[in-house]
Amino acid sequence: MMMASSTIDPREAQHFGAMAKDWWDPKGSSAMLHKLNPVRLGYIRAAVDLHWDGDDTSFTPLAGKTALDVGCGAGLLCEPLARLGAAVTGIDAAAENIAVAQAHAAQAGLAIDYRAVGVEAMTGRFDLVTSLEVIEHVADPAGFVRGLAESLADGGLLVLSTPNRTPLSRLALITLAEGTGRIPRGTHDWDKFLTPEDLTDLLERAGLTVTDVQGLGFSPATGFVLSGSTQLDYFVTAKRV
Numbered sequence: 367m368m369m370a371s372s373t374i375d376p377r378e379a380q381h382f383g384a385m386a387k388d389w390w391d392p393k394g395s396s397a398m399l400h401k402l403n404p405v406r407l408g409y410i411r412a413a414v415d416l417h418w419d420g421d422d423t424s425f426t427p428l429a430g431k432t433a434l435d436v437g438c439g440a441g442l443l444c445e446p447l448a449r450l451g452a453a454v455t456g457i458d459a460a461a462e463n464i465a466v467a468q469a470h471a472a473q474a475g476l477a478i479d480y481r482a483v484g485v486e487a488m489t490g491r492f493d494l495v496t497s498l499e500v501i502e503h504v505a506d507p508a509g510f511v512r513g514l515a516e517s518l519a520d521g522g523l524l525v526l527s528t529p530n531r532t533p534l535s536r537l538a539l540i541t542l543a544e545g546t547g548r549i550p551r552g553t554h555d556w557d558k559f560l561t562p563e564d565l566t567d568l569l570e571r572a573g574l575t576v577t578d579v580q581g582l583g584f585s586p587a588t589g590f591v592l593s594g595s596t597q598l599d600y601f602v603t604a605k606r607v
């Protein structure tokens with residue numbers, strides 16, 4: 367049997383681990399992720415209701431479902447997924463993030479299974495697999511996507527988000543956001559960004575079918591919104607063929 371190589375780039379784990387302490391501060395180093403949370407929860411909720419033909423008025427559409435959030439940071443997505451009823455596992459490359467995530471969930475009274483491992487170390491299969499704003503930071507995107515696919519139960523749903531590789535994403539995320547310190551400097555390597563076509567190709571090679579691609583846009587007036595344009599950042603949902 368071939369050993370799965372790690373998808374974790376140690377420099378990335380160190381970079382994000384150093385941000386752990388103020389991860390839950392809406393004005394801290396992860397402020398951008400806090401701002402993203404409402405729109406992406408809306409996207410995930412709609413994808414979940416569509417995939418499982420759910421009741422969009424239910425408070426717990428994920429009751430009875432298992433969820434794996436890969437690259438969970440200190441748990442900004444895991445906690446709402448748990449409140450929506452899922453039995454949540456969150457994994458991250460940075461042990462510091464996992465420690466903060468565990469402490470925060472305990473305070474909130476949420477039972478979330480947090481582990482400092484890469485996706486290649488997971489053995490179980492999950493109904494919902496999410497990985498938001500992570501793949502642009504991994505060492506081996508193809509291996510990472512294979513790991514996500516292997517963690518997805520038959521009949522399951524995978525949701526990803528990531529910046530596109532465009533002049534706009536370079537300007538907005540690196541020149542402006544990192545240039546002004548709104549996102550910590552050195553967070554992104556534009557050359558590692560994937561286009562929707564690149565990501566679709568990786569997902570298909572891992573045996574999945576893409577069922578939706580939706581842009582995530584930003585304007586000073588509205589903040590982050592779902593958008594017809596994928597130029598800045600985008601969501602992808604996929605399922606097993």
Ligand SMILES: C[S@@+](CC[C@H](N)C(=O)[O-])C[C@H]1O[C@@H](n2cnc3c(N)ncnc32)[C@H](O)[C@@H]1O
Nearest residue numbers: 373374382437438439442458459460498503504
């Ligand atoms: C930009 S943050 C996104 C955090 C979270 N998904 C969110 O959107 O709120 C990227 C996270 O991915 C983690 N990470 C980077 N490479 C990873 C890998 N190969 N496997 C698991 N986590 C990884 C980092 O430690 C960091 O916490």
Ligand SMILES: [Mg+2]
Nearest residue numbers: 499500502554
């Ligand atoms: Mg990023």
